[in-house]
Amino acid sequence: MTRAEFIARLKNGLVGLPTTTANDIVADYEAHFEDGLAAGRTEAEVAAALGDPGRLARELKAEAGIQRWHQEKNPSAAAAAVFAVLGLGAIDILILLPILMGVVGTLFGFFIAAIALFFAGGAIMVAGPIAGFPGGPLAAVLMGLGLMAGAVFIGALLTVFTIWLVNGVVWFARLHYRLLKPALEPTPVQSTPFSGASA
Numbered sequence: 001m002t003r004a005e006f007i008a009r010l011k012n013g014l015v016g017l018p019t020t021t022a023n024d025i026v027a028d029y030e031a032h033f034e035d036g037l038a039a040g041r042t043e044a045e046v047a048a049a050l051g052d053p054g055r056l057a058r059e060l061k062a063e064a065g066i067q068r069w070h071q072e073k074n075p076s077a078a079a080a081a082v083f084a085v086l087g088l089g090a091i092d093i094l095i096l097l098p099i100l101m102g103v104v105g106t107l108f109g110f111f112i113a114a115i116a117l118f119f120a121g122g123a124i125m126v127a128g129p130i131a132g133f134p135g136g137p138l139a140a141v142l143m144g145l146g147l148m149a150g151a152v153f154i155g156a157l158l159t160v161f162t163i164w165l166v167n168g169v170v171w172f173a174r175l176h177y178r179l180l181k182p183a184l185e186p187t188p189v190q191s192t193p194f195s196g197a198s199a
Contacts, residue, residue: 001043001044001047001048002043002044002047003033003043003046003047005047006029006033006043006047006050006053007026007029007030007053009053009054009057010025010026010029010053010056010057011026012054012057013053013054013056013057013058013061014026014057014060014061016061017060017061017064021064025060029050032046032050033046033047036049065077066170069166069170073163078162078163078166096169096172100169103165107158107161107162107165110154110158111155111158113154114151114152114154114155114158115151115155117147117148117150117151117154118147118148118151118152118155120147121143121144121145121146121147121148121149121150121151122144122148123144124140124143124144124147125140125141125143125144125145125148126144127140128140128141128143128144129141
């Protein structure tokens with residue numbers, strides 16, 4: 001593979017990263033080629049030593065997604081980290097993604113329920129005293145506040161659980177990738193000298 005082919009495949013694989021980050025990565029690999037050529041190696045030798053550019057791009061995107069998650073801790077960064085890391089192993093997508101989508105769907109349902117409970121508490125607190133709530137206006141206000149506080153508590157627990165879930169998926173995927181990496185990388189076939197002597 002030539003330098004131009006390697007860099008083109010790397011750039012295609014880095015689509016989706018911020019432009020400055022992708023340019024920095026490409027510049028680093030250009031420097032690897034410059035160093036290799038200065039040391040007397042061919043472009044093909046340098047490209048072979050660096051590995052598959054598509055795989056490198058997936059690894060770099062996964063690492064960028066994980067770093068963004070550790071810096072920002074928001075839903076967008078969480079989704080980017082999970083899908084970037086899952087992109088490293090296609091088999092994981094077949095097994096882990098359906099389970100993960102079920103869990104994410106359940107969490108989303110609980111978040112919606114917490115929001116509905118919050119607004120229901122607000123409606124009881126505001127309308128209860130006017131509509132003649134059983135137990136009087138004070139009971140309506142207290143019940144409304146109780147429902148709103150319960151909704152906030154449920155929302156906080158779900159947020160903590162979501163952060164734990166994202167961290168767990170990232171940890172699992174990193175561990176799984178480290179275990180599978182030797183099996184996924186092609187090993188060069190080395191010819192062994194054949195000695196014609198038989199025992």
